[in-house]
Amino acid sequence: xxxxxxxxxxxxxxxxxxxxxxxxxxxxxxxxxxxxxxxxxxxxxxxxxxxxxxxxxxxxxxxxxxxxxxxxxxxxxxxxxxxxxxxxxxxxxxxxxxxxxxxxxxxxxxxxxxxxxxxxxxxxxxxxxxxxxxxxxxxxxxxxxxxxxxxxxxxxxxxxxxxxxxxxxxxxxxxxxxxxxxxxxxxxxxxxxxxxxxxxxxxxxxxxxxxxxxxxxxxxxxxxxxxxxxxxxxxxxxxxxxxxxxxxxxxxxxxxxxxxxxxxxxxxxxxxxxxxxxxxxxxxxxxxxxxxxxxxxxxxxxxxxxxxxxxxxxxxxxxxxxxxxxxxxxxxxxxxxxxxxxxxxxxxxxxxxxxxxxxxxxxxxxxxxxxxxxxxxxxxxxxxxxxxxxxxxxxxxxxxxxxxxxxxxxxxxxxxxxxxxxxxxxxxxxxxx
Amino acid sequence: xxxxxxxxxxxxxxxxxxxxxxxxxxxxxxxxxxxxxxxxxxxxxxxxxxxxxxxxxxxxxxxxxxxxxxxxxxxxxxxxxxxxxxxxxxxxxxxxxxxxxxxxxxxxxxxxxxxxxxxxxxxxxxxxxxxxxxxxxxxxxxxx
Numbered sequence: 001x002x003x004x005x006x007x008x009x010x011x012x013x014x015x016x017x018x019x020x021x022x023x024x025x026x027x028x029x030x031x032x033x034x035x036x037x038x039x040x041x042x043x044x045x046x047x048x049x050x051x052x053x054x055x056x057x058x059x060x061x062x063x064x065x066x067x068x069x070x071x072x073x074x075x076x077x078x079x080x081x082x083x084x085x086x087x088x089x090x091x092x093x094x095x096x097x098x099x100x101x102x103x104x105x106x107x108x109x110x111x112x113x114x115x116x117x118x119x120x121x122x123x124x125x126x127x128x129x130x131x132x133x134x135x136x137x138x139x140x141x142x143x144x145x146x147x148x149x150x151x152x153x154x155x156x157x158x159x160x161x162x163x164x165x166x167x168x169x170x171x172x173x174x175x176x177x178x179x180x181x182x183x184x185x186x187x188x189x190x191x192x193x194x195x196x197x198x199x200x201x202x203x204x205x206x207x208x209x210x211x212x213x214x215x216x217x218x219x220x221x222x223x224x225x226x227x228x229x230x231x232x233x234x235x236x237x238x239x240x241x242x243x244x245x246x247x248x249x250x251x252x253x254x255x256x257x258x259x260x261x262x263x264x265x266x267x268x269x270x271x272x273x274x275x276x277x278x279x280x281x282x283x284x285x286x287x288x289x290x291x292x293x294x295x296x297x298x299x300x301x302x303x304x305x306x307x308x309x310x311x312x313x314x315x316x317x318x319x320x321x322x323x324x325x326x327x328x329x330x331x332x333x334x335x336x337x338x339x340x341x342x343x344x345x346x347x348x349x350x351x352x353x354x355x356x357x358x359x360x361x362x363x364x365x366x367x368x369x370x371x372x373x374x375x376x377x378x379x380x381x382x383x384x385x386x387x388x389x390x391x392x393x394x395x396x397x398x399x400x401x402x403x404x405x406x407x408x409x410x411x412x413x414x415x416x417x418x419x420x421x422x423x424x425x426x427x428x429x430x431x432x433x
Numbered sequence: 434x435x436x437x438x439x440x441x442x443x444x445x446x447x448x449x450x451x452x453x454x455x456x457x458x459x460x461x462x463x464x465x466x467x468x469x470x471x472x473x474x475x476x477x478x479x480x481x482x483x484x485x486x487x488x489x490x491x492x493x494x495x496x497x498x499x500x501x502x503x504x505x506x507x508x509x510x511x512x513x514x515x516x517x518x519x520x521x522x523x524x525x526x527x528x529x530x531x532x533x534x535x536x537x538x539x540x541x542x543x544x545x546x547x548x549x550x551x552x553x554x555x556x557x558x559x560x561x562x563x564x565x566x567x568x569x570x571x572x573x574x575x576x577x
Contacts (some may be wrong), residue, residue, distance in 0.1 A: 384532055
């Protein structure tokens with residue numbers, strides 16, 4: 001179903017006219033209200049009045065995660081805090097998170113976009129949505145929640161974790177739409193089997209899965225095990241949260257980007273050059289309707305390509321292919337963004353350990369696992385087992401506290417972590433996504 | 434010196450690591466007097482008393498091992514039932530905590546040697562001596 005028939009099926013020329021108008025408004029506003037953007041535009045010798053066509057967007061400087069970090073926590077906000085009604089945050093590259101804000105109108109915008117996304121995935125008024133995305137600073141839980149309510153569906157705000165109880169609720173409450181990360185969906189399927197629940201007997205029609213990259217093979221597996229249509233949804237808090245783009249139930253081929261709110265570009269990550277449709281590169285977004293946290297040419301670090309071919313569902317919106325990788329070293333573990341540098345900062349804070357470490361990411365029983373190997377130097381070493389085990393526990397506890405992800409810590413002998421060309425190989429990702 | 438120097442080596446739980454330590458020591462012509470191995474599911478700690486601590490330590494470090502040095506106490510008891518119990522009773526009464534211990538029997542077969550690791554080494558030594566326990570000095574043990 002198409003939730004917003006006018007905007008989602010608008011002819012190309014009309015949508016581009018809207019984009020240009022909104023882009024110009026946004027550029028004028030950020031230039032006037034966010035010192036960071038004013039400085040960047042001045043340095044690039046661009047005035048808001050210079051933006052006369054959508055192509056002029058390519059002249060504007062990029063915004064990176066580092067820029068958001070440099071302006072932590074509220075430096076990128078374009079409205080006074082009096083007008084901010086919600087704050088979310090996601091992992092930064094080191095200790096500090098990336099903070100984003102929403103005005104009341106932003107929340108309405110986001111809710112409408114999520115309503116569109118849920119509708120594209122097969123939900124409508126009368127559906128019961130089992131929302132197992134985490135509620136909290138992470139945008140997943142509340143994003144889906146507001147969208148579901150806007151759509152008029154019934155939402156079960158189950159959040160993440162406590163999987164056995166979730167299985168019981170799935171059986172008893174009769175939800176028809178599942179929303180969670182794709183790996184959690186597979187985990188739910190396994191736990192359900194253990195609890196004597198067969199997904200065949202449940203009422204699920206479709207599942208809208210995101211917050212981590214997943215493959216066509218994983219879609220096949222989810223659809224087979226959960227007996228539902230598996231739909232990919234994409235978003236990131238810096239842009240708005242979930243609801244930036246979504247697949248349609250009809251085609252399940254490429255995610256429709258809500259272009260009346262976000263302008264996508266694909267660039268060469270090395271040169272910054274804008275690539276044409278169909279070419280693989282880094283996805284860049286400019287928001288054109290957000291009030292509290294507008295973002296200009298944000299480098300997502302996600303690798304994909306754009307397709308302009310019309311879709312059988314009737315939407316005229318550009319489609320992005322499934323994200324196939326990253327241009328940085330960010331890992332997504334159980335839906336949580338993890339940068340190796342964050343683990344490094346945790347280790348640096350412990351006097352006794354040296355930051356010689358390696359992360360091993362794997363997937364066991366469909367759940368991501370993170371093992372952190374830490375080399376034992378003389379400072380950390382003790383002849384007593386207890387002392388070493390306490391170090392392992394302390395590292396695991398700090399990682400959990402700072403990053404929100406559970407890790408198994410294993411002490412290893414010095415120099416056991418493979419070093420290639422003098423640089424240690426920090427991450428081994430064994431997952432087959 | 435009334436205490437004995439013990440070296441400890443961090444070992445990952447994987448095949449061949451212990452043999453690597455013994456290879457390095459044998460090539461350096463170092464004699465092992467006593468040893469004990471503590472292990473968990475992913476690592477082990479090898480504790481050694483050898484005839485040349487400094488050499489053993491530098492050889493192992495040169496081969497990339499993490500090596501530590503700890504002071505322990507060596508005690509001689511007659512090799513007969515109740516020998517160990519006698520010592521532990523003394524320590525228990527004086528409220529001295531043992532972190533860990535291991536034992537070996539001397540070549541003569543008459544006496545056993547107990548190696549103790551204490552939290553508070555000086556207090557333990559005082560208690561043992563007060564109760565007439567025979568302490569083996571470091572130099573003597575290394576040369577045994």
